[in-house]
Amino acid sequence: MIPGPFAYYRPSSVAEAVGLLVRLGDEARPLAGGHSLIPMMKLRMATPEHLVDLAGVAGLKEIRDNGATITIGATVTQAELINSELLLRRLPILRETALQVADPQIRSKGTLGGNVANGDPGNDMPALMHCLNATYLLEGPAGSRLVPARDYYQGAYFTALGQGELLTGVSIPVPPLGHGYAYEKLKRKIGDYATAAAAVVLTLVDGRVATASIALTNVAATPLFAEAAGAIVLGSTLDAATVKRAAAAAKAITDPATDGRGTAEYRREMTGVMVSRALMKAAARARIGG
């Protein structure tokens, strides 16, 4: 399995990278960790004529604390997310999710930007970005623009990313200290995509849910923001009846495919189980102060 031939470019700035993508047109692709693109190239399902390697682009490796938000550069790897003391302290759900992405070797190379940018419905980070209400930073020929994660995904591998545009980072509003969180992922084995997975971030005030956000991985052509399910738990103590209603609301918006991971019915059912588990784990963590 040998990829098709391509010309290789190694820009040193975002402007230079965008300039290359614009000039080289449709047949050019950015290369970050390469762990989605290179397997596709080996299968000749992707045959780009030009690869623009982002490894030398300055400024894309940074995890920056802006107070109310944290911005993470596109080429920060999953391993770097896991090892970040800042994220462990302020956004621990990123570490919890990254630890469930692929395997240790792949996390050495795979990047956050690559995981969120390409629109693969199996990827874990897009649903997490929905849950956290993150914003993607896009740089293109007409300048920069901000696109909420919840507006970015249009279908499997179809996104808001325009011709010549590059996703350079994500900006994440930091939930309050002591928030509860969980990423619950059912998978057949380590390294597999989710059969179903759910991300939950919530806050409790006097034992009752004050805010809640729920999102789902790999149970539709795009990640899903389970807005109605989140609204159901507001004000509750997460009693069994309420959790069951929230899980049912989450299941109702799914449209999973029947594949090697199970039938559509099974994957929908497991979505409910993952939402219930994530809600209970997040609540338990919020009760002990995150």
Next chain:
Amino acid sequence: MAEIEKLAVSLVINGKKIQRFVEPRTLLIHFLREDIGLTGAHIGCETGHCGACTVEIDGQSVKCCTMFAIQANGSSVNTVEGLANADGTLHALQEGFRQMHGLQCGYCTPGMLMRAKVLLSETPDPTEEEIRYGISGNLCRCTGYQNIVKSIQHAAATLNGRTLQDAAE
């Protein structure tokens, strides 16, 4: 499309500076095996699943079937050929695999060793669970993993100045 120009790649492999010209599409595993003649890293699944091609790049474990050689430009790469001690004696991991029967057919072994090397540098005294999680990107179709785990425990014990009170299955 027009003929693609070869590019200069300069890197350090097992402590030795190497410079070659490569086609951009040359995968690092093919570069190591065919251009440099280091056939220790194996080609197993070619899809990034099995881990037989695992090498150490700048202190991290990487599946080098899913990386272009040109991406390693400027990097330091260690393969299983560079694992033994300078005096020719076996590295603690190699000795562990020998003592605890950590291999049968041996195909996965170079990847297991190189993954375990980085695992022990990051987690010098791992629990059994940490070892199993740490090698979760490496498949073995012979051993059932039990003796591989013990081999890594043997090496960790040696490197920490202890003797492992256990025997191969």
